[in-house]
Amino acid sequence: QVQLVESGGGLAQAGGSLRLSCAASGSIFSINDMGWYRQAPGKQREMVAMMSSGGITNYAGSVKGRFTISRDNAKNTMYLQMHSLKPEDTAVYYCSLIQGRNYWGQGTQVTVSS
Numbered sequence: 708q709v710q711l712v713e714s715g716g717g718l719a720q721a722g723g724s725l726r727l728s729c730a731a732s733g734s735i736f737s738i739n740d741m742g743w744y745r746q747a748p749g750k751q752r753e754m755v756a757m758m759s760s761g762g763i764t765n766y767a768g769s770v771k772g773r774f775t776i777s778r779d780n781a782k783n784t785m786y787l788q789m790h791s792l793k794p795e796d797t798a799v800y801y802c803s804l805i806q807g808r809n810y811w812g813q814g815t816q817v818t819v820s821s
Contacts, residue, residue: 709733709810711802716815719792723819727787729802729812738780740805743787745798745817755800756787769795792819 715727727743742757756776757765764776775788785802799814 709735709804709806711804711810711812713800713802713812713815716800716817718818718820721793721819721821723792724788724790725792725817726789727800727802727815727817729785729787731783731785731804735783735804736806741778741785742803743776743785744801744803745796746801746814747795747798750798752801758785789817792817794819794821 709731710733712730713727715725717725719725738760740757740759743755744752745755746752753767755767755770756774758776758778766774773789773791776785778785787800789796797817797819799816801814802812804810
């Protein structure tokens, strides 16, 4: 089993910054594809940023140029640096790890006020 724990969410003003962390623990056998998703009230969960095991990144168009995904493999930790936040970035953010199946964290709330 794999456990994912997000942290770093909170309240920010429009134009501000936040950094999310996702710590992975448990039966992690190799460097895996990991990513961040978010779900706003009344909306479907959507991909925000992904990083493959080889370090290739992919971003949703709405966050490209503002968010940066990174990881520290030695610490089994993934990050999402968010700049120039907008009210529409308000959502619960989830980290995901793929190892045979998709594992999810419990989510962390990000609220951006205008």
